[in-house]
Amino acid sequence: MTAIDPTAHLTEEQIEELGRELDAIRDEVIASRGEKDAAYIRKVISAQRKLELVSRGILLFSIFPPAWIVGTAGLSVAKIMDNMEIGHNILHGQWDWMRDPKIHSSTWDWDHVSPAEQWKHSHNELHHKYTNVIGKDNDLGYGIMRVDEDQKWHPIHLGQPLWNFINACFFEYGIAAYDLELGKNLHKRRRKNPEFRARARAVGRKIRKQVLKDYVIHPLLSGPSFLTTLAATFTANLIRNLWSHSVIMCGHFPEGVQVFERRSIKGETRGQWYLRQMMGSANISGSKAMHFMTGNLSHQIEHHLFPDLPSNRYAEVAVKVRALFEKYELEYVTGPLPKQVFSAWRKVFRLSLPNKKPKVKTPSRDKELVAA
């Protein structure tokens, strides 16, 4: 296997300079955060709540097909807004600076079966810190898939296109299991661990509430529309799951994204950490509406560089960050959603099989091991 480091041309001094330039971009946004940003998130939250309320209201009459279609579409969008632009970003602490207890990472909860507390730990503390480090970042294939040649192949990976599809359909449960580190904790000895059991109970409670709301109460309130509302909420959850799964796959799985070895992050400097985030993430290009519906995770690179900057500012940050990629001759991995989703899926299929014998590949498409 060829190992080409796409950052090999940078000196240590350049990497630190890059870090300082990124710090400056961050400082600029922080200094200019203000009223407009606060108004933005409040407007989005208010719009989401109204949309959800109206959609659920319409679904009370879901026995009529037009009501079903409009209500399901509205509820799907509302759930996507809740999870992506609102929930994910608030739980990142992007809006903590407002000091509004109602819009704060320590008080927020989302329309999702994984309790906010557990998600914050596995996502903010582990994934964002150890981005794309094999053996440290469980987001690399979520512990059920092999998404890089450097991950060891096992016969179980033959089924990974199927696992990935099932995971996409029930993504919120996948995340809940992932946040619980279910794979690791289901081992006999760990199962009895009181801390794990408490967390599992918390997940159970959250699932119960979510299921009761979507599949019992709301259908019951619909009276004669019981079954159609049940189908509608199931569909909305499915659409939300498929959508968020696709967006998130685009963040780190497309071709061109780098992964890192555990030893490569030992003694990592600020500049090197930034560089790893730059090389380990991929963007999605598209319209404003597209960015909004992905919760601005279409600006995955910028989000990974500055996870706690308000999401509405990533678009302007992206222009500056992209200029730095050019200045330092690094590849800015981006593309339209269908292309990136296809790229990620192709990788899931390709890596379900063991690595082929080494052969010469074109360097730009080659994305192997990096020693930082």
Add this chain to the structure above:
Amino acid sequence: MTSAALRSRAWKLLEMVTTPLLPSDYLDLVSPLRAGADLRGRIEAVHQETPDAATIVIRPGKGWRGHVAGQYIRVGVDVDGVRLWRAYSVTSPTNRQDGRITITVKAIPDGKVSNYLVRRAKPGTLIQLDQATGDFVLPTTKPAKVLYLTAGSGITPVMGMLRDTEFQDVVMVHSAPQSKDVIFRNDLHDLVADKKLRLTELHTDTDGMLDITRLDELVPDWAERETWACGPTGLLDAAEAHWAEHGVAERLHTERFRPTVVVVGDGGQVTFGTTGKTVDADGATPLLDVGEEAGVLMPSGCRMGICFGCSTPLKAGAVRDLRTGEITEAEPGVLVQTCVSAAAGPCELER
């Protein structure tokens, strides 16, 4: 089933529909001032009083329980998108017909909230409120003779009293830099014209600061008067000493807007246990400021150690009270006022 029980059942059902949000999250969208909501208010008007002071007319939410003349309220306003809490005296009388309340704010240099309220606040803006509190109030039995000793914005709680309750014999000694700086000047002179008040207005730019011993000449019977004093620390310290010296300390009631910082300690590393944030703090910066700077959601109030709105469990280490120098060590159940406490070595707060 009683109607209350029915209502609570219905509410529980609603909660199951709105989970993970609360029904109130939706109700707040349309009716933020309704009964049962967190206490809020809407700014209805801003009246300029002096070049740097303004009266804010607020329509309080349904949950407002009223105030006693002389009390203050905490208001939370969003300045540049950031929620900041400050305490201001209520300047409207308790029996105001339209149910509105007013606070009167003087813009202080670099004061984020005061400058916002005086210069930028717009009618229609929603603000957060807290119930009125404070014991700088009039007694239930009317004293025969009253003296109000005030300076600068210290007139605000007293104006609330003047507008609320009439006394037979009221004297006021008020200091301000110049006549244009006297908040409520027209109202005061109207009261004088109606013979409801005798006023000595001192302009410190020309007359100098009030020497407390001049009271004998300005208000010869001051020692017989029930006195309410509010103003800068210097004035209040002098008044307290003067009243004590003449053995009439019990007749003097004071209200301070700012804490007196006497001791500065060593500082140390502050851990916010719940959020997992750790920062270095010096021995002079209140833990409230330290937490806010670090992005921790800190409850806050008067920022001068009187309202206890900022009380936070101290889980480990020790803190120093900036007003007295007293050290408080962590023990189960120990709460500290973060606005007047600084780190005295490493410590951990439950936030």
